[in-house]
Amino acid sequence: MDKQNQSRRxxxxxxxxxxxxxxxxxxxxxxxKSYGKILGANDRINIGVIGLGRRLGAFIPALTNTGTNVQVxxxxxxxxxxRENAGKKFNEFLSYTPKLENSIFKVIEDESVDAxxxxxxxxxxxxxxxxxxEAGKHVYVEKPCSHNAKEGELLVAYQEKYGKIVQMxxxxxxxxxxxEIIQEIHNGAIGKPYMAKAFYNMARGRVPNPxxxxxxxxxxxxxxxxxxxxxxxxxxxxxxxxHWYGWDFGTAETGNNATHELDVARWALQVEFPNHVAVDAxxxxxxxxxxxxxxxxxxxxxxxxxxxxxxxxxxxxxxDMYGGGRGTVIYGTEGAVFVDRELxxxxxxDGKLIRxxxxxxxxxxxxxxxGGDMSTSHVVNFLxxxxxxxxxxxxxGEGRKSTLLCHLANISSRIGENFDCNPLNGHxxxxxxxxxxxxxxxxxxxxxx
Numbered sequence: 001m002d003k004q005n006q007s008r009r010x011x012x013x014x015x016x017x018x019x020x021x022x023x024x025x026x027x028x029x030x031x032x033k034s035y036g037k038i039l040g041a042n043d044r045i046n047i048g049v050i051g052l053g054r055r056l057g058a059f060i061p062a063l064t065n066t067g068t069n070v071q072v073x074x075x076x077x078x079x080x081x082x083r084e085n086a087g088k089k090f091n092e093f094l095s096y097t098p099k100l101e102n103s104i105f106k107v108i109e110d111e112s113v114d115a116x117x118x119x120x121x122x123x124x125x126x127x128x129x130x131x132x133x134e135a136g137k138h139v140y141v142e143k144p145c146s147h148n149a150k151e152g153e154l155l156v157a158y159q160e161k162y163g164k165i166v167q168m169x170x171x172x173x174x175x176x177x178x179x180e181i182i183q184e185i186h187n188g189a190i191g192k193p194y195m196a197k198a199f200y201n202m203a204r205g206r207v208p209n210p211x212x213x214x215x216x217x218x219x220x221x222x223x224x225x226x227x228x229x230x231x232x233x234x235x236x237x238x239x240x241x242x243h244w245y246g247w248d249f250g251t252a253e254t255g256n257n258a259t260h261e262l263d264v265a266r267w268a269l270q271v272e273f274p275n276h277v278a279v280d281a282x283x284x285x286x287x288x289x290x291x292x293x294x295x296x297x298x299x300x301x302x303x304x305x306x307x308x309x310x311x312x313x314x315x316x317x318x319x320d321m322y323g324g325g326r327g328t329v330i331y332g333t334e335g336a337v338f339v340d341r342e343l344x345x346x347x348x349x350d351g352k353l354i355r356x357x358x359x360x361x362x363x364x365x366x367x368x369x370x371g372g373d374m375s376t377s378h379v380v381n382f383l384x385x386x387x388x389x390x391x392x393x394x395x396x397g398e399g400r401k402s403t404l405l406c407h408l409a410n411i412s413s414r415i416g417e418n419f420d421c422n423p424l425n426g427h428x429x430x431x432x433x434x435x436x437x438x439x440x441x442x443x444x445x446x447x448x449x
Contacts (some may be wrong), residue, residue, distance in 0.1 A: 048074035048107040051119035052086040058371025062379035064093035076101040080218030126151035130158040142169040143259040144403040150438035152400035167382045168399030174378035181344040190332025198261035200326040203318035209290040210234035227445040244291045252293040254406040263402035264328040273426035276302040279412035285316035299409040
């Protein structure tokens with residue numbers, strides 16, 4: 001096969017010689033035995049940042065603060081201009097210059113690298129993470145942690161085998177006011193919680209229709225595609241619009257944004273896998289543009305114990321139905337809670353406001369690309385978890401369950417059918433649905449676990 005796939009095969013062969021870690025997880029994702037293998041509390045952590053696009057600003061504060069004792073060893077991206085831009089930004093804060101690297105393989109093959117931040121496009125999230133685990137690295141992987149449901153299962157298996165910290169970048173898990181109100185919900189503040197409505201609305205505009213084009217200067221298109229089957233480059237694909245141009249790279253708006261609010265909903269209701277999924281979705285705006293997925297979705301997830309999560313996503317209609325551009329409303333037998341990135345409001349059963357608590361932070365609203373205090377806290381938690389000083393707030397075992405809800409909704413929309421699921425693992429009782437549980441890979445990139 002091509003040179004890049006040969007590099008991958010050589011790397012995987014090398015990775016199989018690494019010693020395995022723990023094989024069992026505790027309730028929070030890691031056993032005491034695994035913590036014994038974590039770096040000492042006073043050790044510097046050498047990090048490679050892989051993927052230097054829209055989320056770059058979310059990592060700079062934590063990685064350049066001398067108090068976190070981090071060495072940024074690599075800044076890696078398949079686009080030259082993004083590497084150079086990231087280098088300039090980091091050099092404003094560092095007394096040294098990280099290596100600028102095109103290839104993820106060179107970063108994870110470097111034995112001096114202790115951990116990686118994987119902020120690549122969705123189709124690289126799981127493969128990049130399990131390759132790093134095979135090389136003995138800890139991983140902070142951006143949401144959604146996987147491109148498809150099977151990859152989420154594989155990530156949990158890889159983490160169990162190698163015993164490293166794997167944290168998903170759903171940063172609201174590190175929001176102080178969210179942690180506070182979720183704990184109150186669990187302690188009975190609104191009685192028995194039975195339903196959560198997660199929502200997002202945005203006025204995204206027209207997307208260019210993709211057309212045949214030369215690969216942009218400085219872009220390694222082959223490496224960008226990675227595990228995805230090879231195809232010719234189309235105009236404007238690499239720069240964010242890969243989210244909407246088919247299913248090779250992206251996971252639609254549900255994977256792109258619902259991951260956050262569905263995670264809060266699942267956290268609040270203390271549910272894991274649904275027993276039924278029902279979806280109504282369609283593309284209703286700019287019908288002649290290049291957006292290939294739905295732009296509007298109403299998804300209902302039923303769980304055991306009479307609990308329900310509803311996702312109301314409107315990518316191109318910014319009508320504010322719930323009192324915020326994005327957030328989660330949790331209903332209980334004795335009250336309700338509204339919570340988003342900025343605040344929470346606690347109501348009694350009559351709808352009377354009991355308490356409002358604002359975060360005082362700088363990471364609210366619907367546009368979350370640039371980062372803020374929650375992202376910084378979430379990255380710092382990842383670093384401290386590596387040192388064994390904190391428990392990871394979003395271990396991969398939890399992150400993949402929330403991500404699975406996104407995949408199930410996408411699958412239902414793609415096959416045009418509702419379906420029942422196994423409440424023990426989320427597997428779909430529908431043949432057409434299970435055909436989309438995984439994906440087609442470029443030959444040589446198939447998971448080997």
